[in-house]
Amino acid sequence: QVQLVESGGGLVQAGGSLKLSCVASGLTYSAYHMGWFRQAPGKEREFVAVISWSGGITYYTDSVKGRFTISRDDAKSTVYLRMNNLKPEDTAVYYCAAKARVYSADSRDHNEYHFWGQGTQVTVSS
Numbered sequence: 675q676v677q678l679v680e681s682g683g684g685l686v687q688a689g690g691s692l693k694l695s696c697v698a699s700g701l702t703y704s705a706y707h708m709g710w711f712r713q714a715p716g717k718e719r720e721f722v723a724v725i726s727w728s729g730g731i732t733y734y735t736d737s738v739k740g741r742f743t744i745s746r747d748d749a750k751s752t753v754y755l756r757m758n759n760l761k762p763e764d765t766a767v768y769y770c771a772a773k774a775r776v777y778s779a780d781s782r783d784h785n786e787y788h789f790w791g792q793g794t795q796v797t798v799s800s
Contacts, residue, residue: 676700676789678770683794686760690798694755696770696791707773708746708753711784712766712796721782722768723755727775735782737763760798767793 682694694710709724723734723744732744743756753770771787773779 676772678772678789678791680768680770680791680794683768683796685797685799688761688798688800690760691756691758692760692796694757694768694770694794694796696753696755698751698753698772698789701772701789703751703772704748705775706789707775707777707779708744709771709773709787710744710753710755711769711771711787712764713769713793714766717766719769719784720766721784724773724779724782725753726779731779733780733782757796760796762798762800765796765798767795769793 677699680696707726710722711719712722713719725732725744725746729746741759746753770791772789773787777786
């Protein structure tokens with residue numbers, strides 16, 4: 675059974691930082707691109723970042739470029755999202771997701787992601 679478990683969310687003031695983690699189990703982790711999405715109340719799920727199966731390619735949505743960094747540790751089957759200079763508009767539930775490497779890493783279509791975590795809440799106060 676595949677499981678993705680996120681952690682690291684919380685309440686932070688604008689300008690602060692958080693680091694999200696997502697531990698995967700039950701899958702051949704190195705065969706998957708790993709992505710982060712977020713969903714704010716009343717809004718659709720939004721792509722945030724992805725890291726390729728090899729770790730050599732990363733993509734970000736424009737609104738987080740220069741502030742967020744995605745990374746992965748295959749020895750720990752873990753993907754991270756380091757978030758700096760957080761803004762109130764970053765408030766959302768953050769989800770990690772896994773996509774098979776047969777797909778292009780840079781596609782932002784959430785339907786290509788096979789497995790999802792339960793989400794972790796990030797709240798940024800102004």
